[in-house]
Amino acid sequence: MKTTKLTPAFKCKLLFATTLMILAALSFNAFLTSTTLEKLYVKTLASTYGIIGRDLQISIEKAVRYGKKIDKFIGMDRLLKKTHQQMNRGKDTSFQMENHVSIAVSGGSIKYSSSPDLVGSNARLTPGKSILSNGEGFTVQKQAKRYVIPIPINDKQMETVGFVIIDFSRASVDRLMHSVHLKYLKTGGIILCCGFILLAIAFNAIQLNKPGKGSKQSGKRIMMAALAIIILCQVAFSVYGRNAFYAYYLKINREKVALINHTLKGKIEFLLNKGLKINGLFKVEDLLHGMIEQSPEIEKIELQTNENKPLYTAVNDAGKGSAAKIAASVSKADSDNFYTIKTPLVKEGEVQEGRLMTTISRDKALEQIKAIGLDAVTVLVIAILFSFELLVIIFQMVDKTIEKTKVHYMDMRPAAFLFSFGIDICVSFLPLYMDRLYVPNAWIPKDIFIALPISMEMLCEGLAIFMAGTWLDRRGWHEPFLWGVVLTGAGLIYSWLAPDAFHLIASRAVAGFGYGFVIMAAQGFAISYSNTDEKSHALTQLYAGLYAGSICGGAAGAMLAERLGFKPIFLIGGLLILSILIYVFIFMSDAVKKSSQHGSKNRPTPAPWLDLFKFCSNRNILGLITLIAIPASVSLIGFLYYCIPIYLNQHQVSQSNIGRVFMLHGICLVYVAPFISRFVDQSRNKRGFLMLSSVLTGIAFIAYYSFQGFVITLFSVVVLGVAGGLMYAAQNPYLLKLPITQTLGEGKALSIISATSRIGQILGPFIFGWMFIFGIDRCLPLVGAIYLVAALAFLLVTQKETLAKPPALSDTTKAQG
Structure with missing residues (x-):
């Protein structure tokens, strides 16, 4: 077989793209x-300062409850000076930053x-707003170049009369992140250069075969x-990132x-100087336990004698668990050096009476490393799938270079990938964002109102699919697609700008119309340019x-939302989708020019209403x-897209892990479903598989x-993925083998089933919304029982594909045949 080397220009394109x-x-x-890492560092700083601020709050509240006025508090300057000194007593330089402690009245005036x-x-406090969900009883607010921790001061009636306000500069955070970014930049640059060299070597060695099977x-x-x-580079960087994060994690917590x-x-030294013995x-x-309860990163605080004999110990229950597993892999010397901080206790500045030994929780370190590892694996999966779609473009470029073709049905696949990535980037948190925008009203229960954006999107999507069919037949694929x-x-982008819940609902309606047009047009393109x-x-x-x-979109959007918040993700998704226009005009311009030639000249005549009724x-x-x-659509949209984000959020599951649940469901559909479909295709009883999907x-x-x-x-998502694979593999073959389908027409029959499935997609979020009202944990098993009854009813009501006799339809349909 004749071969030829890649041209220099083509090599440059390949190298640049990859x-x-x-x-x-x-x-x-x-x-x-x-x-x-940045979020962790801010939380650690805020937690540490919050502990110190809590002591000041307690002192002031005691005085206020004995009759002192917050705005006429004698001795306040002395208390603030003492607190400020405590905030800056640490030896580690990262805590030596510009910080202040203030007292404000209830209106916010300092x-x-x-x-x-x-x-x-x-x-300038914002009630209820916090950039961190630390669960430690105080909020952290971001203001310009500072972080602010407001701790309320309450009187006897538990009414807020003022605030302890601790603020600290972002400078130390910026210094740490600057060093992190420099290290990542250097390491990433080295890995990128190595990847470039390997790509150049590989592309130089590969030869192009002449047209035929060899070109593939x-x-x-x-x-x-x-x-x-690409995988090799990503794995190498992930390993470095994990190790670097671990080192920074220990450094940050040692400072705390x-x-x-x-x-x-x-x-403690104050008590010792009063003449108390260290063992009395x-x-x-209680002091040690109070401190450790506010610091989940700490496993144990122990007060010891000079002979290392423990006198008082406070253990964090959350710090137990799998610590022994980690300890087995860490030497005693490493434990002393990295996990334990020892501070001497001196009486009257001369005699050491004992020491404090505080141990950082290894379990918490492991949790953070696991989270980073999961993120790295998720990014690797996204990178592989994203790279594959990019390489599809390269593959098409190779084929077109060899075979001199201009348009191929595979040209649409990368555009479909980008589109689906962008539209599903918000799928893991859309109900949660709607929950934030919800304003109580007397007409619609909250759980039903939250379902409106998804249901509106499904409704408009169905309307657009109905409208796009005629548009596609008359004008070609390109107009509805663009x-x-x-x-x-x-x-x-409208969702990003939406100021309230009603605008969010309207924005999802617009997105739904667009989705319906794109899906129909993409199918039209694939059919038009394939034999x-x-x-x-x-x-x-x-x-x-x-x-x-x-x-990719669901997982990436969830990880980004956990770090950036919900709103910016809509903008990212919108820009990704609009970037498809660039792809179309660069790689599919020939197809756009030819589109008008591929419109259907013989559009199908609509079936009479009588025939539709009989069908x-x-x-x-x-x-x-x-x-x-319809039940399958209810479970897909209602449970997966509406119920899971809310349910897992209620169970304190991170946004990233919610996104990974969606990724798992998609993987089941993409990789498990084709395997299952082989057995379905080989079976003559498709009805049995449909019943099994419902079971x-x-x-x-x-x-x-x-x-x-x-x-x-x-577990449920995996089972639903398998059930969906069975249903998708068996539904259309079962439908197409029915005599009534052959009589009406396969296209019309498929359209009717597709249209009726939209009913389930629209109703699904509402149904699961009502289940939340009555108790989701109680209702889910009942719904499961209904699906089992539906499976049995389907078996009793329907017939096998070969048993039904074709009924007589109207003369109009016979004439059309």
Whole structure:
């Protein structure tokens, strides 16, 4: 077989595209790790200062409850000076930053402060707003270049009369992150250069075969080489990022422990200087327990004699568990050096009476490392899928270079991937964001109101699909596709700008219309540019791109939302979708020009209403619609898109893990469903598989009778993924083999089933919303039982594909035949 080397210009394109993909994957990984580290550092600083501020709050509240006025508090300056000194007693330089402690009245006006410049100014507090969910009884607010911790001061009637306000500069956080970014930049640059060299070597070695089967092998060799190098680079950077994060985590927490030890040291030495013995300190264990309860990162605080004999010990219950597993892999010397901080206790500045020994929780360290590891694996999966779609473009470029073709049905797959990525980037938190925007009203219960954006999107999507069919037939694929992209992108940007819940609902309606247009147009493109033998494969490739994009979008959006908040993710999704326009005009311009030539000249004549009635009233069709198609849509949209984000959020599951649940469901559909479909295709009894899909759905819900939480949800999502694979593989073959379908027409029958499935998609969020009202844990098993009854009813009502006799339809239909 004749071969030819890649041209220099083509090599440059390949190198640029694949190097850009490596850069994007490394950058995304670095962004996730660094933002997690920054959030952790701010939380650690805030927690430490909050502990010190809590002591000041208690002192002031005691005085206020004995009659002192907050705005006429004698001795306040002395208290503030003492507190400010405590905040700056640590030896570690990272805590030596610009910070202040102030007292504000209930209106926010500062009356006293360690910084005279702040007296008389307004603290500008936002009620209920916090950038951290630390669960430690106080909030952390971000203001310009500072972080502010307001701790309320309450009187006897528990009414807030003022605030202890601690603020600290972002300078120390910025210094730490600057050093982190420099290290990531250097390491990432080295890995990127190595990847570039390996790509150059690989592409130089690969030769192009002449047209034929050999040309496909050429493209596959390029794809596999590029994919392997991208994975290698991502794994190398992930390992470095994990190790770097671990080192910074220990450094940050050692600084916190050092400052806590100095705070305890001051209180204990005060008692020692009063003449108390170190083994006779009163309520010192309460002091240690109070400190450790506010510091989940600490495993143990122990007060020891000079001979290392423990006198008083406080152990964090959350710090137990798997610590022994980690300790087995850490030497005693490492434990002393990295996990334990020792602070001497001195009486009258001369005699050492004992020491404080505080141990950082190894379990908490492990949790953070696991979270970073999960993020790295998720990013790797996203990078692989994203790279594969990029390499599809490269593959097409290779084929077009060799075979001189201009338009191919595979050209749509990368666009479908990007589109699905953008539209599903908010899928893991849309109900949660709607919950934030909700304002109580007397007409619609909260759980139903929260369902409106999803249901409105499904409704408009169905209307758009109905409208797009005629548009596609008359004008070709390009107009509905381009308008759909613009509408969807605009809808997501509108969601970003939405000031209230009603605007969010309207924005999802706009996005839904766009989605319907794009899906129909993409299918039209795949069918138009494939021959008779390729149409099934063309649609399979299209949906593979859509599913891959959905997997990546849901997971990536969740991880970004955990770090950036919900609103910016809508903007990112909108911009990603609008970028499809660039792809279309660069890589699909020839297809756009030819689009008008591929409109359907012989549009199908609509079926008479009588024939539609006879079709829908057929026992097999009626059973398929009401007992299989609609319930499956209810479980998909209602449970997966509405219920899971709210349910897992109620069980304190992180946003990133919620996104990974959606990723797991997508993987089941993409990789497990095709395996299952082989058995379905080989079976003559498709009805049995449809019944089995309903049984599996029922089992997924009934499991909540005995279990609740994250693990059972993972189980249910996997089972639903398998059930969905069975349903999708068996539904259309079962439908198409029914005599009533052959009489009406396959296209019309498929359209009716697809349209009726939209009913379930619209109703699904409302149904699960009512279940939340009555108790989701009680209702899910009941719904599971209903699915089991539906499976049995389907078996009793319907007939096997070969048993039904074709009923007589109207003369109009016969004439059309």
